[in-house]
Structures are given as structure tokens and as C-alpha cells.
Amino acid sequence: MRVSKAPEERREQLLDVALGLCAEVGFEALSIEQLTREASVAKGTFYYYFASKQDLLLALVGRYVDALFVELEATASRLTGSGLERFRALMLGATTWKTGHVTDAYAFVPLLYKRENLPLRYQLFDEWAGRMREVFLPLVERGTADGSLAVDDPEATTDLVLSIWIEAGGRMFDRALATTTEEAWVDTLLRGIASLTSAVERILGAAPGSFQVPVDGAFLGASRAPFLAALDGPSDQRA
Known part of the structure; x- marks a missing residue:
């Protein structure tokens, strides 16, 4: 029996069902017919x-990213201390949130690393x-003002930090995906994350180790299978 729902509620229901099916069969194997049958619409x-x-893929990615930014903005509004301390706390908060929502991310994030989705990936990265x-930027400006960060131009420096996280981070995953074993995958990501974080510390004039966060190698190892499953899935999208 089909139940009448408000438009936004129905859209959210379809996204929820799609996310669940992605976890079961993968986005590539998911058909629209299967989704509508499961959602009873x-x-x-x-x-x-x-x-x-x-468009469904974009909606899933968009909902995930919107939720992340809601969390980041809420966290930023509660932060106290120096600019460096706030920057570190926000980075840790983002890592904690993404770790807690990793199953959702596995449903669609790996698809951004398919070669045919490269334009989409760069479009989304630019928006993010x-x-x-x-x-x-307000945290870098605060750190510059209070002396906890050694920055000449907060705006240019923030742009540089973001290019490291987004552009260099994406290339790090590309290198990891080119490896042939889980051990090499984990090693590439561990070294890459440490190097990118160290680069951010230097650019911001922060002491070594200021922004390093614990990274679980076993957690990274478990991420390899979902990425490869998405990349190796069928290239056609069933209607």
C-alpha cells in the first residue's frame, strides 16, 4: 500500500532507501525499478x-556533505581558545564525524574516483x-591575529591549505587505488595523510604535530574493498 507523504519527506525516503540498497548491492548495480519497488512508489x-x-548520486553526495558542513558550522560556533586550538579542534571534529558516517560514504564516495566521473569529482571538489x-578562513584569521599561527595572508594561505586537502588528497587516493595489495594501499594512505598534515602545519606556521590525528591502519585497510567494488562495478546504469 502506498502512503501519501510530503514532497521533501518522500525525497528523503527515496534517498534513505537508495543508501540502504547501495550498501547491499552497490550503486552501480542498483536499478531505479529496484529502488521504487523497495520504496513502494x-x-x-x-x-x-x-x-x-x-542525479540520484549527486543527491546522495550532497546530503552527506550538507550534513558534514552542518556539523562543522555548529562545532565552529562553539569553539574557544586560540586560532590554532580552534583549527585543531575543527579538524578532529571533522575526522570524528566522517569516521562515524563511513558506511554512508562507502555507498557513493568511491564512485567519484571512476575515470568517467572525473569531471563530476572536480566540480564537487570546487564546490566543497x-x-x-x-x-x-575565520580560524586562520584568528590565529594570525593572536599569534598562534604564522601567516602573512590568511586568505591566500587558507586557499593553499584547501588545495592540499582537496586536490592533493584526491591524488593520494588515486595513488592508493593504483596499488595491488591491501598493505600497499594502507601504506600509501598512512604516509600520504601524514605528509599532507605536515605540509598544512608548515604552511600555517604551526609546530610539528599540531594537527596530526590518530589514523587506524585497520580502518584504512577495510576501506579498500568498498572502493574497489565501486570501481569494478558495471559501467552501465540500469533504468
């Missing part, structure tokens, strides 16, 4: 909310950089 209902399966800038 007509196929036309799907197309009322989403233009295509690619703008939103991250709004959160982190």
Missing part, C-alpha cells in the same frame, strides 16, 4: 524528484572548497 515518482540515476573556506 511508482517509477514516475522517482523521476519527479530525480532526473536520472546520476568554497564551503570549507567559509568555515576555516
Whole structure:
């Protein structure tokens, strides 16, 4: 029996069902027919909310990122201390949130590393950089003013930090995906994360180790299978 729901509630339901099916069969193998059947809606209902399966992917990514930024903005509003201390706390908060929502991320984030999705990946990365800038620039400005960070130009420095996190971070995952064993995958990510974090510390004039966060090698190792599953899935998208 189909139940009438408000438009936004119905859209959220479709995204929830899609996320659950992604965890079971993967996004590539998921069909629109399967999604609408599981959600107990007509196929036309799907197309009322989403233009295509690619549009569904964008919606899943967008919802995940929106939730992350809501958390970051809320955390930033509660922070106290020096600019460096606030920067470190926000980085730790972001890492904690992403770790807690890693299952959701596995459903669609690996798809951004498929070669055919490269333009989409850079489009999204560019959008995320703008939103991250709004959160982190005030912390760099504060750190510059209170002397906890050694920065000449907060705006240019923030842009440089974001390019390291986003651009260099993406290339780090590309290198990891080119490895052939889980051990090499973990080693590439561990060394890469440490190096990128160290570079951010130097650029901000922070002491070594200021922004290093604990990274679980076993956790990274477990991430390899979902990434490879997404990359090795069928290239066609069933209607």
C-alpha cells in the first residue's frame, strides 16, 4: 500500500532507501525499478524528484556533505581558545564525524574516483572548497591575529591549505587505488595523510604535530574493498 507523504519527506525516503540498497548491492548495480519497488512508489515518482540515476548520486553526495558542513558550522560556533586550538579542534571534529558516517560514504564516495566521473569529482571538489573556506578562513584569521599561527595572508594561505586537502588528497587516493595489495594501499594512505598534515602545519606556521590525528591502519585497510567494488562495478546504469 502506498502512503501519501510530503514532497521533501518522500525525497528523503527515496534517498534513505537508495543508501540502504547501495550498501547491499552497490550503486552501480542498483536499478531505479529496484529502488521504487523497495520504496513502494511508482517509477514516475522517482523521476519527479530525480532526473536520472546520476542525479540520484549527486543527491546522495550532497546530503552527506550538507550534513558534514552542518556539523562543522555548529562545532565552529562553539569553539574557544586560540586560532590554532580552534583549527585543531575543527579538524578532529571533522575526522570524528566522517569516521562515524563511513558506511554512508562507502555507498557513493568511491564512485567519484571512476575515470568517467572525473569531471563530476572536480566540480564537487570546487564546490566543497568554497564551503570549507567559509568555515576555516575565520580560524586562520584568528590565529594570525593572536599569534598562534604564522601567516602573512590568511586568505591566500587558507586557499593553499584547501588545495592540499582537496586536490592533493584526491591524488593520494588515486595513488592508493593504483596499488595491488591491501598493505600497499594502507601504506600509501598512512604516509600520504601524514605528509599532507605536515605540509598544512608548515604552511600555517604551526609546530610539528599540531594537527596530526590518530589514523587506524585497520580502518584504512577495510576501506579498500568498498572502493574497489565501486570501481569494478558495471559501467552501465540500469533504468
